Amino acid sequence: MKHLEEIRQVIALERQTIDALLESVDDSWELAVEMILQAPRKLILSGMGKSGHIATKIAATMSSTGTPAIFLHPSESLHGDLGVVESGDVLVFFSKSGESDEMIAMLPSLKKLNCSVIAVTANRESTLAKHADIVLYTPVAQEACSLNLAPTSSTTAALVLGDALAVALMKAKGFQPEEFALFHPAGRLGKRLLFQVSDLMRKGEENPTTDVDASFESLLNAIGKGGVNGVNVIDQNGLLVGLITGFDLRKAFGQHTDLRSLKASDIMVQSPHTTTPDCFAVKCLEKMNSFENPINLLPVIENGKSVGMITLSDMVRAGL
Numbered sequence: 001m002k003h004l005e006e007i008r009q010v011i012a013l014e015r016q017t018i019d020a021l022l023e024s025v026d027d028s029w030e031l032a033v034e035m036i037l038q039a040p041r042k043l044i045l046s047g048m049g050k051s052g053h054i055a056t057k058i059a060a061t062m063s064s065t066g067t068p069a070i071f072l073h074p075s076e077s078l079h080g081d082l083g084v085v086e087s088g089d090v091l092v093f094f095s096k097s098g099e100s101d102e103m104i105a106m107l108p109s110l111k112k113l114n115c116s117v118i119a120v121t122a123n124r125e126s127t128l129a130k131h132a133d134i135v136l137y138t139p140v141a142q143e144a145c146s147l148n149l150a151p152t153s154s155t156t157a158a159l160v161l162g163d164a165l166a167v168a169l170m171k172a173k174g175f176q177p178e179e180f181a182l183f184h185p186a187g188r189l190g191k192r193l194l195f196q197v198s199d200l201m202r203k204g205e206e207n208p209t210t211d212v213d214a215s216f217e218s219l220l221n222a223i224g225k226g227g228v229n230g231v232n233v234i235d236q237n238g239l240l241v242g243l244i245t246g247f248d249l250r251k252a253f254g255q256h257t258d259l260r261s262l263k264a265s266d267i268m269v270q271s272p273h274t275t276t277p278d279c280f281a282v283k284c285l286e287k288m289n290s291f292e293n294p295i296n297l298l299p300v301i302e303n304g305k306s307v308g309m310i311t312l313s314d315m316v317r318a319g320l
Contacts, residue, residue, distance in 0.1 A: 098126020
């Protein structure tokens with residue numbers, strides 16, 4: 001238990017820093033948001049050391065929430081990477097002291113390129129603050145480090161400030177969940193908001209289908225070929241007229257003695273629940289789970305015709 005007091009003190013100091021940051025919010029934050037919104041080109045974030053890590057994270061957050069942004073390393077910028085900057089770009093510099101030599105060395109080139117600079121700093125009298133178009137002040141009374149040296153409270157303040165800007169921009173742009181999903185296609189949320197039934201359904205030769213007048217033997221072959229424990233039953237025009245699952249086959253075994261005399265029409269469930277190709281897969285999943293006895297597959301129809309089948313396993317495999 002000897003370390004708990006130190007841990008609590010760190011948390012308390014960083015919380016105090018956030019409280020001070022909240023109290024420091026003024027019109028400059030509004031101006032910063034408007035400057036970024038009206039920027040004709042991209043947003044560039046930069047910082048050295050731990051501030052650079054914060055800038056990298058905020059650039060990623062901005063990009064994923066509708067504000068295209070990149071991180072530019074100050075040192076590398078002085079050796080050619082400054083070429084990524086274009087006239088009219090807005091740059092956000094993260095520096096507690098505001099006296100980073102590398103970032104200060106960037107300023108003359110940025111001025112010639114007619115770029116705007118937003119300084120995020122704990123030193124309003126710093127060189128960086130004096131040459132910036134807007135200063136976002138991050139008051140830091142004390143680092144949470146026991147030596148008051150390692151960036152701790154200061155990076156927390158910078159991180160929260162960056163997140164606040166990103167969310168304000170996100171709201172100002174009317175950024176929607178569908179857009180968030182577009183930028184996160186591999187994530188679970190992205191899949192839930194992007195995937196439609198047409199993306200996951202079994203179609204073509206993989207769509208288990210049989211004719212309404214198919215014999216019992218043909219029906220068994222169709223179910224076995226499909227490999228989904230179900231088969232769509234169609235008429236001569238390709239219209240879906242029924243569905244047969246393994247449950248329906250087991251029921252037929254219990255009700256009939258001469259199974260070979262049966263046709264698909266004798267076993268199928270008429271007018272089964274269905275879905276359409278343009279339905280969002282997550283809505284389809286919700287439909288499957290909405291019944292008292294949840295179902296694990298649905299025929300997919302378009303203009304009444306059988307165009308596919310989607311199963312619970314297909315959606316689980318896709319990550320929904």
